Amino acid sequence: MEVSNLSDQDSVVIIGLEVHIQLTNLKTKLFCSCSNDYRNTEPNTYVCPICLGLPGSLPVINEKTIDFATRLALALECDINHQFWFFRKNYHYPDLPKGFQISQYNKAGGKAFADGGKITVRLNNHKKDIKLNRIHLEEDPARLVHKGSIASSPFTLVDYNRSGVCLIEIVTEPVISSPEEAREFLKQLKSIVQYTGISNLELEGSVRVDANISIKGHDRSEVKNINSFREVERALRHEIIRQKNAIKRGKVLIQETRHWDDKRKITISLRSKEFEEDYRYFPEQDLGPIEIDDKFIQDVKEYLPEMPTERALRLRREYMLSEFDSENLVLDKRIADFYEAGANADPTFGSKEYKQYCNWLMNNISGWLNEHNLTIDKTNLSPKQIGDLIKYIREGKITSKIAKSFIEDIMQGTSVSQIIKERGRTRLSDENIIKKTCKDVIEENPLIVSDFFKNSKALEALIGRVMAKTKGQADPNLTREIMSDLLKNN
Amino acid sequence: MKLFDYMGYEIIEKIKSREITILDLIQSTFDMIESTDHILHSFVSLSKKNAFKKAKEYDLSLKKGKNIGRLYGLPLANKDLICIKGFPTTCASKILEGYISPYNAFVIDRLLHQEGAIHIGNTNMDEFAMGGSTENSCYGPTYNPWDISRVPGGSSGGSAAAVSSGQSIFALGSDTGGSVRCPAAFCGVVGLKPTYGRVSRYGLIAFANSLDQIGPITKCVYDSALMLEIISGKDPLDSTSVDLNIDKYTEEIKKPIEKKIIGVPKEFFGEGIDKEVMGSINKSIKKLESLGASIVEISIPHLEYTIATYYLLCMCEASSNLARYDGLRYGKVSTDPSNDVYDAFSKTRGENFGPEVRRRIYLGTYALSAGYYNMFYIKALKVRSLIRRDFIEAFKKCDSLVCPTMPSTAFKVGSLIEDPLEMYTQDILTCSVNLAGIPALSIPCGFDSNNLPIGFQIIGDYFDEKGILNIGYQLEQELGIFRKTPPLISGGK
Ligand SMILES: [Zn+2]
Numbered sequence: 001m002e003v004s005n006l007s008d009q010d011s012v013v014i015i016g017l018e019v020h021i022q023l024t025n026l027k028t029k030l031f032c033s034c035s036n037d038y039r040n041t042e043p044n045t046y047v048c049p050i051c052l053g054l055p056g057s058l059p060v061i062n063e064k065t066i067d068f069a070t071r072l073a074l075a076l077e078c079d080i081n082h083q084f085w086f087f088r089k090n091y092h093y094p095d096l097p098k099g100f101q102i103s104q105y106n107k108a109g110g111k112a113f114a115d116g117g118k119i120t121v122r123l124n125n126h127k128k129d130i131k132l133n134r135i136h137l138e139e140d141p142a143r144l145v146h147k148g149s150i151a152s153s154p155f156t157l158v159d160y161n162r163s164g165v166c167l168i169e170i171v172t173e174p175v176i177s178s179p180e181e182a183r184e185f186l187k188q189l190k191s192i193v194q195y196t197g198i199s200n201l202e203l204e205g206s207v208r209v210d211a212n213i214s215i216k217g218h219d220r221s222e223v224k225n226i227n228s229f230r231e232v233e234r235a236l237r238h239e240i241i242r243q244k245n246a247i248k249r250g251k252v253l254i255q256e257t258r259h260w261d262d263k264r265k266i267t268i269s270l271r272s273k274e275f276e277e278d279y280r281y282f283p284e285q286d287l288g289p290i291e292i293d294d295k296f297i298q299d300v301k302e303y304l305p306e307m308p309t310e311r312a313l314r315l316r317r318e319y320m321l322s323e324f325d326s327e328n329l330v331l332d333k334r335i336a337d338f339y340e341a342g343a344n345a346d347p348t349f350g351s352k353e354y355k356q357y358c359n360w361l362m363n364n365i366s367g368w369l370n371e372h373n374l375t376i377d378k379t380n381l382s383p384k385q386i387g388d389l390i391k392y393i394r395e396g397k398i399t400s401k402i403a404k405s406f407i408e409d410i411m412q413g414t415s416v417s418q419i420i421k422e423r424g425r426t427r428l429s430d431e432n433i434i435k436k437t438c439k440d441v442i443e444e445n446p447l448i449v450s451d452f453f454k455n456s457k458a459l460e461a462l463i464g465r466v467m468a469k470t471k472g473q474a475d476p477n478l479t480r481e482i483m484s485d486l487l488k489n490n
Numbered sequence: 491m492k493l494f495d496y497m498g499y500e501i502i503e504k505i506k507s508r509e510i511t512i513l514d515l516i517q518s519t520f521d522m523i524e525s526t527d528h529i530l531h532s533f534v535s536l537s538k539k540n541a542f543k544k545a546k547e548y549d550l551s552l553k554k555g556k557n558i559g560r561l562y563g564l565p566l567a568n569k570d571l572i573c574i575k576g577f578p579t580t581c582a583s584k585i586l587e588g589y590i591s592p593y594n595a596f597v598i599d600r601l602l603h604q605e606g607a608i609h610i611g612n613t614n615m616d617e618f619a620m621g622g623s624t625e626n627s628c629y630g631p632t633y634n635p636w637d638i639s640r641v642p643g644g645s646s647g648g649s650a651a652a653v654s655s656g657q658s659i660f661a662l663g664s665d666t667g668g669s670v671r672c673p674a675a676f677c678g679v680v681g682l683k684p685t686y687g688r689v690s691r692y693g694l695i696a697f698a699n700s701l702d703q704i705g706p707i708t709k710c711v712y713d714s715a716l717m718l719e720i721i722s723g724k725d726p727l728d729s730t731s732v733d734l735n736i737d738k739y740t741e742e743i744k745k746p747i748e749k750k751i752i753g754v755p756k757e758f759f760g761e762g763i764d765k766e767v768m769g770s771i772n773k774s775i776k777k778l779e780s781l782g783a784s785i786v787e788i789s790i791p792h793l794e795y796t797i798a799t800y801y802l803l804c805m806c807e808a809s810s811n812l813a814r815y816d817g818l819r820y821g822k823v824s825t826d827p828s829n830d831v832y833d834a835f836s837k838t839r840g841e842n843f844g845p846e847v848r849r850r851i852y853l854g855t856y857a858l859s860a861g862y863y864n865m866f867y868i869k870a871l872k873v874r875s876l877i878r879r880d881f882i883e884a885f886k887k888c889d890s891l892v893c894p895t896m897p898s899t900a901f902k903v904g905s906l907i908e909d910p911l912e913m914y915t916q917d918i919l920t921c922s923v924n925l926a927g928i929p930a931l932s933i934p935c936g937f938d939s940n941n942l943p944i945g946f947q948i949i950g951d952y953f954d955e956k957g958i959l960n961i962g963y964q965l966e967q968e969l970g971i972f973r974k975t976p977p978l979i980s981g982g983k
Contacts, residue, residue: 049592049593052819053814054591054592054593054820055573055579055581055586055589055591055695055696055814056571056572056573056579056591056593056595056692056693056694056695056696057593057692057693058691058692058727058728058729059729060726060727060728060729061729088810090809090810090813090858092813092816092832092835093831094818094831097814097819098813098814099810099812099813099814099815099816100810100813108863108864108868109868156831158818278859278860280809280810280855280858280859280860280863282806282810282858282863282867285699285700285730285807286699286728286729286730287729288729288730
């Protein structure tokens with residue numbers, strides 16, 4: 001990693017993304033009635049003549065995919081094409097049982113599912129519309145399984161359970177100017193997909209990203225095989241540095257396809273433009289033209305839930321939240337739903353409590369969820385518990401410090417009143433009493449106190465005295481916190 | 491009279507009346523196959539054991555008064571590209587050696603499981619239906635029952651030869667550019683190519699999927715009408731199949747044709763049509779006139795482009811349809827060791843596709859490639875729509891069109907196989923029908939001086955199988971030659 005001394009001109013980064021997401025919420029595959037849910041299944045059991053591409057089989061469109069794609073197109077503000085043909089993308093590979101992939105094509109007389117559209121991202125408090133080129137539907141190839149890495153594996157196994165699962169591809173214009181912007185784009189996309197109810201992108205393998213990256217004035221490379229949103233930023237960073245270094249050393253960049261090796265965290269050249277595959281796209285005439293009329297689009301629109309952008313605006317209006325808070329709160333629909341259920345439950349709540357409730361969710365609860373790698377719906381936490389915490393704090397029954405020490409318990413589903421009752425009996429968690437005891441200990445032990453800044457064990461000694469005075473009933477975390485504060489301000 | 495001298499519907503009556511049993515029928519069928527197939531080579535695989543088992547089962551069911559369907563155990567010879575569960579289906583290609591379909595084609599479910607036909611075996615064909623002589627088969631050629639030094643036509647040559655020689659009462663074929671009608675004409679039997687979408691293609695192994703259509707090959711028009719009634723209809727597994735009322739063809743055909751306006755497309759009577767064929771066709775047209783139909787001259791101006799258009803499109807589609815045969819999941823694999831998966835695919839395909847199939851894959855791949863796509867594929871699609879429009883215009887002026895099926899009668903085995911272009915021009919009168927997607931029927935209308943059958947083609951408007959079967963039936967009855975059997979089975983000329 002070196003890169004410096006590049007002219008301004010050579011620092012302009014241009015990124016375009018092709019994001020493939022599986023429509024995991026479908027019941028069946030794109031062109032047959034096999035189950036879409038191939039995860040954790042015995043290999044090659046969720047297959048039929050159609051998704052195995054057996055001789056004589058024909059594809060039949062799963063109508064639900066049109067509904068799902070329409071939802072996404074509406075959410076992304078794309079122009080839906082009212083009539084289109086699927087196209088065959090011809091190439092040989094072991095994961096492709098027919099020797100072609102049924103996809104869509106926006107050239108040679110073909111049309112995408114929908115054109116245009118945008119996603120608004122915020123970076124450094126600056127908003128930007130990332131324009132989309134198109135979205136289209138296609139079938140997922142089979143899954144190739146290797147022992148270890150592709151290079152070292154003595155074999156390749158093919159599991160056709162994934163073959164024919166419906167993918168939707170979202171293609172941006174080349175307008176993304178940094179890895180961070182790409183990250184924000186994907187964050188918003190993930191949120192929108194979640195709201196439309198078409199897919200659960202938390203499932204392993206539900207997302208694949210190809211990225212076109214170039215430095216302005218130079219040829220681009222296409223980095224394939226980025227298998228999670230998290231990896232995208234990293235892959236982009238790596239590739240930009242690689243390209244900039246090459247330019248600095250006076251190398252000519254060539255148009256090429258590169259592979260993201262997520263074990264070694266580098267991109268590797270696969271093939272240059274002259275060996276680029278010619279996919280010989282042409283219409284798939286086993287499927288008639290797909291027709292989508294205005295009435296259908298209108299019907300889908302009607303049951304499409306409120307999208308995150310609208311919701312953020314409404315939350316600002318109804319709960320008087322800041323732009324920043326509301327936008328963060330709506331990202332994960334489950335958190336936003338939780339918030340509204342909790343904030344609405346108590347009629348005495350006003351802007352102050354709304355703000356507190358939001359802070360609780362976005363800081364303490366989200367922090368805990370991240371730490372435990374869980375989502376809110378997978379815990380026993382109910383919206384009422386956070387509401388209760390806020391009420392008890394408001395009524396002065398507990399301080400917010402004490403409330404924070406309840407997190408572990410409320411996540412297990414214990415009610416706030418129950419926690420207070422139990423702690424009152426077994427553990428001293430009244431902040432005022434602990435504070436008073438701490439003050440007493442400080443006064444009684446000036447020598448230890450004077451040692452505090454030199455010896456880290458001094459704090460432990462003081463806490464030990466507090467515990468002794470309270471016969472071990474003082475909440476240790478709370479005591480530590482209060483004691484530290486007092487000593488620092490001493 | 492032997493059993494094989496009867497039409498399908500007559501045999502059904504005999505079984506219904508218990509004059510013969512289904513076992514008698516199947517026994518005589520296999521007797522015929524055993525005594526003739528070493529000469530004709532119509533079949534590539536037989537289903538003898540199962541056929542006898544089914545025959546006994548059905549006889550028992552009939553005895554108990556059970557309904558076994560409308561076909562009463564009639565033997566079916568199936569073209570080797572229509573899938574039957576548990577039975578080998580190879581498209582007469584080495585590449586599908588050992589492939590056994592795990593499912594039934596739609597038409598097979600209808601014929602065998604719904605209506606009680608009995609599958610006796612699969613018939614020979616040009617590999618992947620590419621050809622017009624049944625010489626491009628990995629099993630070797632089939633011979634014409636009327637003259638075993640000649641081809642039976644193709645690609646459904648085995649099916650036509652089987653029906654013509656009395657080896658089977660009826661057969662299934664598939665027609666992409668004339669593959670049902672050509673062998674029907676050459677073998678003196680009735681071949682129907684339904685409207686694209688009339689019969690489900692589910693389970694028909696694709697050659698050119700926008701042109702392929704399954705059709706029956708029978709001894710007479712009535713049997714053809716009966717088969718069409720059974721195999722037509724919307725299939726949820728074929729998006730291109732059409733949900734339309736199926737006419738009662740077996741009744742419709744018997745109506746008089748005196749009010750019909752029959753078009754004679756002048757371009758179909760141009761250069762290259764054999765004189766004797768022309769004479770026989772003209773005689774039949776006169777017969778239609780005598781039956782009260784009025785004859786008008788019609789023009790299909792773009793006919794001259796049909797061969798080029800047809801071959802371009804069918805090769806493009808074939809190059810993609812046949813991409814799946816890589817030996818990875820089924821079929822024959824190259825035993826030559828390979829460096830990588832692409833090498834293995836190439837070797838498997840190179841070794842196991844025949845020369846005509848390889849030629850079409852190369853040409854189709856080339857025509858679809860970047861830089862050529864617009865020049866070839868897109869242009870061919872445009873001409874296709876012009877040809878379609880020509881027919882739509884024609885059917886504003888007349889009910890049906892009539893013309894020869896083939897420019898000549900059956901040619902000698904080996905005479906055209908080295909000259910693919912000459913072989914391709916044999917399709918000049920049939921393939922425009924597939925480009926337009928309309929139905930057409932070929933019936934025998936006479937014989938040339940070599941005692942070879944001549945085929946009369948009746949082309950109909952979209953979904954007007956009723957109309958062409960009606961004209962075909964009336965002409966057949968008027969000509970009265972449909973019971974004539976080839977010398978092979980009638981004991982020589
Ligand atoms: Zn399937």
